[in-house]
Amino acid sequence: MAEVGTAVDDIDACVASWLANFESSLNGREASQTAVLFAENAAWRDILAFTGNLRTLHGRGSIEDALKVSVEREDRFAFRISETVSVEHNERTGRPALEVVFRFDTAIGHGDGVVRLIQDESGELRAWTLLTALSELRHDLTRKPNARPSEQAYEGADRRNWLDYREIEASYADRDPDVLIVGAGQCGLALAARLQQAGVDALVVDKHERVGDNWRKRYHMLRLHNEKGSNHLPYMPFPENWPTYIPKDKLGDWLECYAQSMELNVWTGTSCDAGSFDPETRRWGVTVSRGGRRRTLRPKHLVLAVGVSGAAKWPAIPGLEEFSGPIVHSSDYTNGARFRGERVLVVGSGVSGHDIAQDLYWHGASVAMLQRSKTIVASLRPGAEKVYAHYRSTAPLDELDLLNISVPYPVKRERARRLTEEISQLDSELIEGLNRVGFRTHTGSDGTGFQMQFLRAGGGYYIDVGCSQLIAERKIDVINAHSTAGFDAEGLVFNDGSRQPFDALVLATGYQPVSDTVSDLLGSAVADAIGPVWGLDDEGELRNICRPTAQDGLWLIAGGLAEARIFSRFLALQLTAEVSGIRLAGRR
Structure with a gap:
């Protein structure tokens, strides 16, 4: 490996060399050769790209052990420095490092990453921190987006317009959703929007009468305590003239507007009464009550987007x-x-x-x-x-x-x-x-x-x-x-x-833990099996949030608006892969 020089061309060459060595050793299944590219105290955060999960590997030894298990014979990777973000020498993380944004390709999709490179005592360039995150699946492997009528179709003999088609789509009169999302707050809506873009049929149900009531019905003077710029939802940023700290009623109205504008399928005024998973059909049976009627939905996947808290404590x-x-x-x-x-x-x-x-x-x-x-x-x-x-x-x-x-x-x-x-x-x-x-x-x-x-x-x-x-x-x-x-x-x-x-x-x-909600809806055996929700595990990742749980077909998503935007992408990728029959790297 080369030492880092001072000229821009020299820096770019050294970074390219590190990425080339990383790619070569990964594709050669040389775990020890890959691990030596890292500093002894390095940390590698992987989101779905190599481990099929959200994991942070600490230290060169842990990285080598994980590579021996995760990278399989058929996996191939190709890395390239980002064309839009320059290599930058900064101290963003508290110590001087070369910060490199890169793109990579895998057998099933494309990813983004960031590596921070430092020089060791010998002057060799090694990774101090690394992020690899799967960002999209190959379109030829996923199901195509749900067919929407063309403008000409609206003028057909049946005289159905856009609203007619939307009402039919949202009624689920003749089908079950692939994914049932419980909770129409920021997390449930962000996930539904991403799934819709991926062509995955998702229905959101919420007990409130209107989307956004989870914010409107909170105490009168509530407003966000973090800034607007960190709180945008996918695909629809807040208007520039909005206040820095958004009032709760304004946010509630925006969520309602978001659901309508993104054409999400949402049933409000709907309670979830009980649910169970059938291991033979690999589908859930979830009984919901809406408008005085009960119906059992049979989705392949159930997502609880009810926050990190349960009933009032x-x-x-x-x-x-x-x-x-x-x-x-x-x-x-x-x-x-x-x-x-x-x-x-x-x-x-x-x-x-x-x-x-x-x-x-x-x-x-x-x-x-x-x-x-x-x-x-x-x-x-x-x-x-x-x-x-x-x-x-x-x-x-x-x-x-x-x-x-x-x-x-x-x-x-x-x-x-x-x-x-x-x-x-x-x-x-x-x-x-x-x-x-x-x-x-x-x-x-x-x-x-x-x-x-x-x-x-x-x-x-x-x-x-x-x-x-x-x-x-x-x-x-x-x-x-x-x-x-x-x-x-x-x-x-x-x-x-x-x-x-x-x-x-x-x-x-405060509130009871969300595991109580899981127990009330799905039974204590399921709640006990998945364990605590939220809080950090031994690797520093959130427990049971946007990652596989111990219960097949059960997922949870929670957090503020920033977490909803960022991590809904990764949960949507996993659900899209499951529905499309794509096996993520690192999953057995």
Whole structure:
């Protein structure tokens, strides 16, 4: 292998040489020769291209072991440097490296990748991080897109117009879908849109009366706390004149518009009552109720796009059932108008707890927050904005997404730690003000802040949009749960026997795990077999999200809008391959 020079031509030649060696050793099934192209502490994230899964391999030894198992005799690969993205020397991941975006071809499709090359002690060029991601399947191997009537067909003898054909298509009167998606939020719709583009027949069902109600029916003042640029859905970006932080009703209306514009088949007002998988026919039987009628659908694949949470979680606090005033869970909270002039205790200090406490204060309530555990807090500006700065670039969104997912877990964790330290310095006055009044903060179990907390637990943090200042100024009181013994009919009881009366309680205490939803719909045996959903596995990948589960034909997708856009692509690829009879590399 060549050493890296300084001239552009020399750099390009060295990069091309590394890719050529990588291609040659892979095609020659020389696992040890491939592994030696990596640094000892390298990390290779593969999404469907080699392992048939979402995996991150840590260290040269693990990479060699995986290659011995994954790369088969018939697999052939061809790599080439991207023609649209220049090789760049940067420190995006915390250390100097040559960042190379490339394309590659496999027997079944095409992929995109990013490699970051560093020089070892001898001056040899080796991979420090590598991403390989399958991005599309060969069109000649997949089923053709569903035939849509031509303009001339609309003028035929049957006099059916576009709306007539859409109603027939969405009725499923004479067929079952290939894929049944439960949940018409951002994840379910993004997946349905990608499947439609691939020609896979997908039906989305949702319990709400309108698409977007999962956002509209949340508390009145809710808006996104991350920037518009990171939140576009596939094929239809938000208009440029939209606000940076999108209000929940505006987002709900957009989801409804998205489903209509993308011509997705969606049944609203539809509940899923029960489901079971038939191993002989390899189809599901899912009973749904819609408009007073029940029907059993028999799709090949079932996707739960119901988020990472299940039913509302009511905390096990002594005496809670004795409280005589109204108790409202955050899932049922709309606004604070009904609590004007009342003493209200908000139980919980995550995003919902803060937003609701702030809304109650604005509506004239006397508000206290019961903090049960330390909370990660970061300012929206200038703190959390730094996390989303990547998406302020003018580069194409697909390129930004590729660079985003190219950072493997160990590097992402260290980058999050450095960024959290920077945000903590910027927010020092904010944090000191909170700590002064008894609000307990931290930066995560390993100092990686709200970014990693979201991936690990889905909650336990707050991006400040004004409530922290109210707390620091004692306009919203803070009560440490460790000082309390529970509730009685009048309010909160403290360990010393004293009491603080409240007129109402709002429980911002989160939700049951989505595995409970799996159990309710498909049975405890299925839920136990697939195990926990969300959170990170030993390799740093999300558990059971957009990847095969232990139950044949069962898939899950969850996350915010960015996760919906990025990972719906990979779940759609897997479902398209399954429906088309294509075996992904690395799958047996």
